[in-house]
Amino acid sequence: MAWKESRLYSILNFKCPRCHEGDMFPPKTLFSPSKFSKMYSKCPCCGQSYEPEPGYYFGAMFVSYALNTALFVSVWVALNVLLGDFSTTTMVVTIVILAVLLLSIIFRLSRSIWINIFIGYEGPCDQIPHKEGFR
Template sequence: MAWKDAALYSILNTKCPRCHEGDMFPKGTFYNFRKFSEMNEKCSCCGQHFEPEPGFYYGAMFVSYAFSTAIFIGVWIALSFMVKEVTLTMMIIALIISVVVLLPINFRLSRSIWIHIFIRYKGPCNTYKN
């Protein structure tokens, strides 16, 4: 199995879950805070719709919540190693900075994981009909 055929590759690179080739998000919008949440309507390669039904990504909020919890714990542990006493103000500032900086990654990975749970890989675009 080639690396591009692996689900982990597709999830981390926010590729289409059905063909692992098309992009879920437009190029150049990753750290554009006005456009980072824009998604392509469908896969440019296989035609898979990225919003199969209205409200499909509400479940991705649970994935995002898990990532946010990991970020909070990671910031807390990192601060406890860097300073002698962690104050509430220090913790809040560190969390706000971390969450804002990691927001596009959290948002996109959460959606990518969520759609990969429900749509299975069928192979490269040229191996099947839409």
């Protein structure tokens, strides 16, 4: 399996899970506080709907919770290794700063993981039928 055909490629590059070519999010919006959550309604390449049903990304909230838990544990371990003895205030401030800085990435990553759980790769955009939806 080639790298571009893997789910990991689609997840990390925020690409369509069906064709791995179309973007899920508009360009240059990742670090924009008011636009990082904007998402295309469907793949500009193959037509795959990015919200197959209302409330589809409710489950992505649990993925986000898991990613943030991993971040918190990583901060705790890193502080233990680097500082040895640290205060609760140091840990909380470090976690809050990192959580705020990584908010947009974790938001997009959780949505990308969630949709890739349910929609599989079908092939390059020019080799699969274009989906026409009601949107």
